[in-house]
Amino acid sequence: MKHCVKAWCETKVSIFYTLVKNPSATLRSGVSLTRKVLTPSFTRGDDATLPDMQQSPEFLRQQEHVISLIRQFFSAKGFREFMTPVLQDALPLEENLYSFQTTWQTTEGNKQLYLPTSPESYLKKQLATGSGNCFSVAHSFRNLEQAGTHHSPEFLMLEWYREGANWTDIMHDVQDLFAYILSTASLPSSLQFQRWETLSLDSLFQERLGTSLKTVCERDALFELAHSLGYTTADAAWSQMFDQVFLNEIEPHLPQTPFFLVDFPVRISRLCQVQSDKPWLAERFEVYAGGLELGNGNTEELDHKAVLAYFKNEEECRGNVGISSHPIDAEFVSSLEALSHTGKSYAGIGMGVGRVVEVVRENSCKKIMRQAKKF
Numbered sequence: 001m002k003h004c005v006k007a008w009c010e011t012k013v014s015i016f017y018t019l020v021k022n023p024s025a026t027l028r029s030g031v032s033l034t035r036k037v038l039t040p041s042f043t044r045g046d047d048a049t050l051p052d053m054q055q056s057p058e059f060l061r062q063q064e065h066v067i068s069l070i071r072q073f074f075s076a077k078g079f080r081e082f083m084t085p086v087l088q089d090a091l092p093l094e095e096n097l098y099s100f101q102t103t104w105q106t107t108e109g110n111k112q113l114y115l116p117t118s119p120e121s122y123l124k125k126q127l128a129t130g131s132g133n134c135f136s137v138a139h140s141f142r143n144l145e146q147a148g149t150h151h152s153p154e155f156l157m158l159e160w161y162r163e164g165a166n167w168t169d170i171m172h173d174v175q176d177l178f179a180y181i182l183s184t185a186s187l188p189s190s191l192q193f194q195r196w197e198t199l200s201l202d203s204l205f206q207e208r209l210g211t212s213l214k215t216v217c218e219r220d221a222l223f224e225l226a227h228s229l230g231y232t233t234a235d236a237a238w239s240q241m242f243d244q245v246f247l248n249e250i251e252p253h254l255p256q257t258p259f260f261l262v263d264f265p266v267r268i269s270r271l272c273q274v275q276s277d278k279p280w281l282a283e284r285f286e287v288y289a290g291g292l293e294l295g296n297g298n299t300e301e302l303d304h305k306a307v308l309a310y311f312k313n314e315e316e317c318r319g320n321v322g323i324s325s326h327p328i329d330a331e332f333v334s335s336l337e338a339l340s341h342t343g344k345s346y347a348g349i350g351m352g353v354g355r356v357v358e359v360v361r362e363n364s365c366k367k368i369m370r371q372a373k374k375f
Contacts, residue, residue: 128338174349
């Protein structure tokens, strides 16, 4: 039971924002936090859709154009596009991701169905059938999201996967995709020729906090660091504390120019492959541009037994703190097993389409260019 508090403590970023603004806020599991209050200058999450602005005719036209260019880009590279079903009877059970459910009423009785939190499950099932490289632009849904400037419970997700690839291949895809969109859309061209930086989270912790991630990955070391920075916790989970230290102490100092942030701890990256030379870190990255975190990419973890154990642990933890959960997607787990038998590695990324549109809009690009010259 002592580990199961994480099911609610390791919260969505939206709940974390509430805590940043209100340090005395108490989570449902009974965990409360007090610490230095700092409103983040960056906005995290691949699930941001800029909901207020997204309804404007101008934004919708730009989004339509960008989606068209995305499809052209992947079609030219030989990717197959799949339309992700919205109603599903089971989903991967990941911490911090909570699904919406609905009831299918029939003459034979009722059945609970769930809205996908991303296209990941469906695309990996297609990979397991031998589809080859694939992508989807799909409606995705996240429950327990607090709507805000950059968050909405419903959003468009661009997700793609490569076979025989790793996380660095996906980073190249990201750069090529933005270069294609900017050049084809006749937007300011400086960004497409700029080499995107790769920043190590491990190095940033050492530079700004005087400790390595290898040390931080030990629970006591992280909490000792947090206390030295002025944080006070009561029954907080490791990943919750890590997120807060990162958001307050590291992220505000990140550049506004496009870059990849790498070297994330394995313990918060359970569906990612482990780095062979640094087993406490995952082959995972986040991509940033113009002050927005656009998405998460990684080399895929294909150990189906480890993934199933992770899902079952999350299911148990949610049950122990009274949180209902959708059924574990057994077909998803089976698809990982099938992929593991191919002898290939697989890698992919999920990106919020709304954020992609925002950073390639003309005003945003000009802002990024000005800041790039100063950095």
